[in-house]
Amino acid sequence: MGEPVLKLEHVFFHYGRRLVLDDINLTVTPGDFLGIVGPNGSGKSTLLKIVLGLLQPTAGSVSLFGQSRKNFRQWSRIGYVAQNSTAFNYGFPATVREVVMSGLTASLGLLRFAGARERRRVAEVLEQTGVADLQDRLIGELSGGQQQRVFIARALVSRPELLILDEPTVGVDVEAQERFYELLETLRSEAGMTLMMVSHDIGVVTEQVDNVACLNKKMFFHGSPADFLSQDTLTRVYGPAARILHHAH
Numbered sequence: 001m002g003e004p005v006l007k008l009e010h011v012f013f014h015y016g017r018r019l020v021l022d023d024i025n026l027t028v029t030p031g032d033f034l035g036i037v038g039p040n041g042s043g044k045s046t047l048l049k050i051v052l053g054l055l056q057p058t059a060g061s062v063s064l065f066g067q068s069r070k071n072f073r074q075w076s077r078i079g080y081v082a083q084n085s086t087a088f089n090y091g092f093p094a095t096v097r098e099v100v101m102s103g104l105t106a107s108l109g110l111l112r113f114a115g116a117r118e119r120r121r122v123a124e125v126l127e128q129t130g131v132a133d134l135q136d137r138l139i140g141e142l143s144g145g146q147q148q149r150v151f152i153a154r155a156l157v158s159r160p161e162l163l164i165l166d167e168p169t170v171g172v173d174v175e176a177q178e179r180f181y182e183l184l185e186t187l188r189s190e191a192g193m194t195l196m197m198v199s200h201d202i203g204v205v206t207e208q209v210d211n212v213a214c215l216n217k218k219m220f221f222h223g224s225p226a227d228f229l230s231q232d233t234l235t236r237v238y239g240p241a242a243r244i245l246h247h248a249h
């Protein structure tokens with residue numbers, strides 16, 4: 001199976017005095033597609049920020065690719081598409097190609113110019129994510145679904161082994177969502193990528209992922225979508241409205 005891509009052991013997190021994550025244990029193995037679900041304010045984004053090194057846990061340990069997060073420096077192995085990344089201002093002065101190229105900054109260093117190899121890689125990813133024909137357009141002039149693909153391209157350009165997506169399908173129509181999940185499937189089958197995705201859409205998520213982690217301050221469930229749906233987890237975490245949530249899509 002190989003060493004875990006991610007391992008959280010007894011992780012706690014507080015914002016000030018407010019406990020937001022309570023004794024979280026989670027192991028993600030290579031090639032897994034993990035869906036992270038939970039009600040609003042349940043700590044999903046906080047968990048991702050801890051994994052990405054943007055927040056320090058109050059207690060507990062986090063390891064990435066077998067290394068303690070404290071010593072981990074290989075951030076280009078992790079791609080991240082943030083929540084609301086499709087809310088770019090109209091007129092923002094960067095083209096699609098420039099936005100995707102900026103995903104190489106970590107590996108290039110700020111002061112090095114992109115060479116032929118980097119430009120080739122950007123062209124490859126633009127093609128793979130279906131936005132090559134948009135590359136000279138300004139990012140702020142694209143639709144939500146188009147911007148989403150650009151931000152995925154940006155996250156992919158450094159060839160990450162783990163791709164983390166926070167609410168990637170918000171504001172994206174059904175057809176674009178289907179293309180998005182097809183792209184994820186290709187990344188998994190061709191590049192063996194590990195995926196972690198936060199989503200509110202329980203119906204869709206449980207159809208797409210291998211495993212579900214259901215969070216509400218504590219980790220309420222971690223296992224297969226079938227077990228998640230067949231157990232009482234939904235009702236325990238979301239209350240009686242869970243049924244509606246599940247059948248809403």
Ligand SMILES: Nc1ncnc2c1ncn2[C@@H]1O[C@H](COP(=O)(O)OP(=O)(O)OP(=O)(O)O)[C@@H](O)[C@H]1O
Pocket residue numbers: 015020038039040041042043044045046047
């Ligand atoms: N910067 C912050 N300062 C203080 N409290 C915060 C901060 N960010 C988030 N919180 C609180 O921490 C809790 C968890 O927030 P988080 O954003 O991780 O939840 P979430 O599950 O991602 O929510 P949503 O589904 O609404 O995006 C919430 O109660 C939130 O109000």
